[in-house]
Amino acid sequence: GKRQDMPHPHCAVFSPDGKLIAVCDKGTDHVHMYSIDYGTRTLKEVTRWKVTAGYMPRYAAFHPEKPFFYHNNEGNALVSAYSYDTSGNFTMTGEYDAAPDGAEEKTEQQGLCIHPSGRFLYDAVKGPEAITVFEIDQENGSLKKIQSLCRDYDWLRTIQVSPCGRFLAAAYKDSGKAVIYKIGDDGCLSETGFEYDCIRAAGIVFM
Numbered sequence: 001g002k003r004q005d006m007p008h009p010h011c012a013v014f015s016p017d018g019k020l021i022a023v024c025d026k027g028t029d030h031v032h033m034y035s036i037d038y039g040t041r042t043l044k045e046v047t048r049w050k051v052t053a054g055y056m057p058r059y060a061a062f063h064p065e066k067p068f069f070y071h072n073n074e075g076n077a078l079v080s081a082y083s084y085d086t087s088g089n090f091t092m093t094g095e096y097d098a099a100p101d102g103a104e105e106k107t108e109q110q111g112l113c114i115h116p117s118g119r120f121l122y123d124a125v126k127g128p129e130a131i132t133v134f135e136i137d138q139e140n141g142s143l144k145k146i147q148s149l150c151r152d153y154d155w156l157r158t159i160q161v162s163p164c165g166r167f168l169a170a171a172y173k174d175s176g177k178a179v180i181y182k183i184g185d186d187g188c189l190s191e192t193g194f195e196y197d198c199i200r201a202a203g204i205v206f207m
Contacts (some may be wrong), residue, residue, distance in 0.1 A: 003202045010058050013062065029057065030048050032072060059111060060112065069084055079121070092196060098132045098148075108127065114161075122132075146188060160204040171204055173200050
């Protein structure tokens with residue numbers, strides 16, 4: 001397709017120990033892992049792998065404590081899960097559907113983030129405009145869908161969990177809204193009533 005006629009790196013994410021940098025290239029269907037060569041101030045590729053053609057890997061997240069790694073895809077509603085070792089060898093452990101049950105719209109995934117506790121993963125699904133919540137199995141990294149929160153705004157573009165783990169912020173790009181949700185002890189989202197006007201926001205950072 002027209003979005004895969006050249007390389008298109010879409011995110012770069014550090015592992016918790018700072019030794020790896022994951023880069024998702026949605027243009028070539030590859031995930032690359034780099035380390036930093038501080039002597040030459042360059043990136044050194046540790047490993048890379050090609051996902052199924054047309055997946056278009058987009059956003060990535062490392063578990064904060066366990067050797068688990070996840071990425072979502074622009075070409076579908078699947079979240080891909082991996083385990084990895086200290087040598088940088090990654091093994092896929094599963095794929096999980098983030099679309100809300102019964103969703104019929106064309107879906108593509110946007111933001112992806114993990115709760116600071118490592119217990120929950122949050123995925124933004126454009127189409128149904130849903131934030132899907134997964135519980136992370138702390139033994140093997142598998143995912144269990146526990147909520148899909150849909151809202152009648154256009155283009156859910158990005159999500160981010162606050163460092164304290166109590167709130168999730170979501171930006172709906174075409175509706176020009178940023179919405180704050182409360183995160184319960186069970187990881188599920190609920191309304192806070194706080195939302196703000198913003199101009200086509202595409203990223204969120206907590207300072």
